[in-house]
Amino acid sequence: MKAIAYQQALPINDPLALQDVTLPAPEPGPRDLLVEVKAIAVNPVDTKVRAGVSPEPGQWKVLGWDAVGIVRSVGAQVSLFKPGDRVWYAGAIHRAGANAELHVVDERIAALAPQSLADAQAAALPLTAITAWELLFQRLGVPQGEAAARGQSLLIIGAAGGVGSIMTQLARQLTGLQVIATASRPETAQWVRDLGAHHVLDHSKPLAQELQNAGLAAPHYVVSLTQTGQHFDQIAELIAPQGRFGLIDDPAPGSVDISKLKRKSVSLHWELMFTRSLFDTPDQIEQHRLLTEVARLVDAGQLRSTQGEHFGHINAANLRRAHALLESGKARGKIVLEGF
Numbered sequence: 001m002k003a004i005a006y007q008q009a010l011p012i013n014d015p016l017a018l019q020d021v022t023l024p025a026p027e028p029g030p031r032d033l034l035v036e037v038k039a040i041a042v043n044p045v046d047t048k049v050r051a052g053v054s055p056e057p058g059q060w061k062v063l064g065w066d067a068v069g070i071v072r073s074v075g076a077q078v079s080l081f082k083p084g085d086r087v088w089y090a091g092a093i094h095r096a097g098a099n100a101e102l103h104v105v106d107e108r109i110a111a112l113a114p115q116s117l118a119d120a121q122a123a124a125l126p127l128t129a130i131t132a133w134e135l136l137f138q139r140l141g142v143p144q145g146e147a148a149a150r151g152q153s154l155l156i157i158g159a160a161g162g163v164g165s166i167m168t169q170l171a172r173q174l175t176g177l178q179v180i181a182t183a184s185r186p187e188t189a190q191w192v193r194d195l196g197a198h199h200v201l202d203h204s205k206p207l208a209q210e211l212q213n214a215g216l217a218a219p220h221y222v223v224s225l226t227q228t229g230q231h232f233d234q235i236a237e238l239i240a241p242q243g244r245f246g247l248i249d250d251p252a253p254g255s256v257d258i259s260k261l262k263r264k265s266v267s268l269h270w271e272l273m274f275t276r277s278l279f280d281t282p283d284q285i286e287q288h289r290l291l292t293e294v295a296r297l298v299d300a301g302q303l304r305s306t307q308g309e310h311f312g313h314i315n316a317a318n319l320r321r322a323h324a325l326l327e328s329g330k331a332r333g334k335i336v337l338e339g340f
């Protein structure tokens with residue numbers, strides 16, 4: 001099968017950082033689906049692994065943790081899917097990625113893809129939807145329903161990125177929270193408004209002052225999706241007493257002093273969307289359930305694709321361009337690729 005892979009962790013401007021190769025097709029395990037990949041999205045995790053993790057000498061490493069495709073065969077214990085099903089999923093970080101014509105994924109972390117979206121539009125969503133859903137509803141405990149959190153607000157820092165683009169929609173559509181998004185450019189500010197943000201602040205300025213200038217009350221919920229080290233002191237200053245703070249990125253060591261949250265009794269919540277698959281937790285099937293629910297909400301017209309740019313076919317040259325854009329920190333929504 002065709003695949004895009006590498007043998008050595010390299011900067012993205014090196015042509016060997018991602019290469020077109022031919023690899024043997026994977027074999028599905030007992031609970032696996034063998035999927036013919038139709039479209040993928042690129043995530044910052046791809047760039048972090050590519051830049052920092054080399055495979056064993058002589059081995060190829062395949063990245064890619066967002067896919068839409070058709071199930072071609074199933075393992076002996078699979079009960080949720082059958083050949084011919086069109087599925088979407090984000091996969092598992094400790095297994096090979098989906099930048100390949102054929103890919104295997106555990107059925108418990110996959111779901112039927114939304115029928116109303118084309119392959120590339122759908123590929124934009126799984127990884128970030130899992131992240132945003134788990135962080136909002138399962139880690140921070142935001143109540144669903146229009147009435148439940150009315151009068152409270154959620155500040156989403158870095159809202160125009162992949163995770164923020166779906167979290168903004170989830171918060172607006174499924175909760176009564178006032179949604180305050182941050183974006184630093186006119187086009188990203190407009191993007192988050194279109195996705196449902198009630199207010200937009202500029203994260204290139206001190207956020208506590210931005211909040212005050214906008215006349216907004218201290219948010220009970222704050223999520224920091226990127227550059228947490230840069231924003232953490234402002235977050236501690238602006239968050240409401242007894243508020244909840246969530247983060248997903250990799251702040252530099254020493255850049256986050258959690259003791260600054262003590263005075264306000266603010267709780268800190270980590271989200272890593274790979275935790276369930278990595279540790280084979282008994283509740284792994286929650287990701288099947290939440291992706292099924294997100295597909296239903298998409299087909300009902302409540303959520304939309306966060307596709308930003310379509311970078312063409314799935315090959316090394318196009319993936320190198322996608323990695324370079326993500327590494328610049330200037331992506332808006334998701335970058336998707338389609339077909340081999």
Ligand SMILES: NC(=O)c1ccc[n+]([C@@H]2O[C@H](COP(=O)([O-])OP(=O)(O)OC[C@H]3O[C@@H](n4cnc5c(N)ncnc54)[C@H](OP(=O)(O)O)[C@@H]3O)[C@@H](O)[C@H]2O)c1
Nearest residue numbers: 044158160161162163183184185188227248249271272273
């Ligand atoms: N833990 C998990 O499960 C998980 C899951 C997904 C992602 N992540 C991590 O979360 C981070 C964000 O992922 P993503 O996919 O949303 O990234 P992304 O799509 O690359 O985010 C791009 C956005 O970041 C914004 N941004 C750039 N510099 C910023 C700054 N200094 N402060 C605030 N925002 C800034 C930009 O907005 P402007 O152009 O408006 O400045 C841009 O729209 C990455 O580190 C990723 O690895 C973790």
